[in-house]
Amino acid sequence: MKEQDKPGAQGKDSKVEWYFLALVAFTYVALYTFRPDLALDSLHESKNIFIKILPALGIIFVVMTLINYFVSKKTIKSYLGVSSGPKRWLIAIVSGVLSTGPIYAWYPLLNDLREKGLDYGFITTFLYNRAVKLPLLSLLIYYFSPLFTGVLLGVMIAVSVLQGLVFVQLERLGVLSGNEGG
């Protein structure tokens, strides 16, 4: 794999992330010019989201630090690698269902694990299962019945493994390489 093909390998001097933030900031300035009330309400909403995700970001930062110190590439490959058998799909499903916080807070950790050898298939199944929200099940049941909830979650979990298997094949075929990172 070429250096630029590796996830997150955008070079130390890359400023893409700052350009993105600047673009969003510019959108806010433009909105403030025409509708200052909407811009301020949006900022207030964003502040509330930030406060809500801070604990999750903190936990993920700690987990990343621990993984960097204690988990080797060999460990990842033996327990979660393609050759580790069907149990890795169960781990992807359970960890995806149990993971909390916003999805974007998990990307740095997944990127770290990816650099340690985790494959895209596992990541795909993990991300899909983040859609199964155990704490919100009662609300889903309230709006859409227990039967619908059970069927939907069963189908989603099955499809998550299917999507993971497709991404294992896509990675083998080299379809996912050649990206430039975010």
Add this chain to the structure above:
Amino acid sequence: MRKMLPIIAGVVLLIGLIKTVTPTSLYAGLFQGRVLADSLIGAGLGSVLTGNAATSYIIGGELMDKGIGLLPVTAFLVSWVTVGLVQLPAESVLGTRFAVLRNVTSFLLAIVVASVTVAIMGVL
């Protein structure tokens, strides 16, 4: 993580913006009463909108009350939690091709999941 912070900040600011400027009353008017088109609209709407999954359940419930079918509403619910256009810049840290392909396939799978779920519900 340090590299991700401006992206996470940008994504959070975008989510705040979208949640503020898109009124939920607007959504029901987008549906046309045709199953396939409505499923695409439902999945598309769920892909663009973002926030807590509880919000999607509430909006989904409101859409059902307004006569929108179970299939488009299910596609909406599934894509809300599996597709993230707003989060795409953050997900691209895992690789741009991966992020785009994962979101595209998740969009299509939202319609598949909805169809299979509704079909099973019809049998049970």
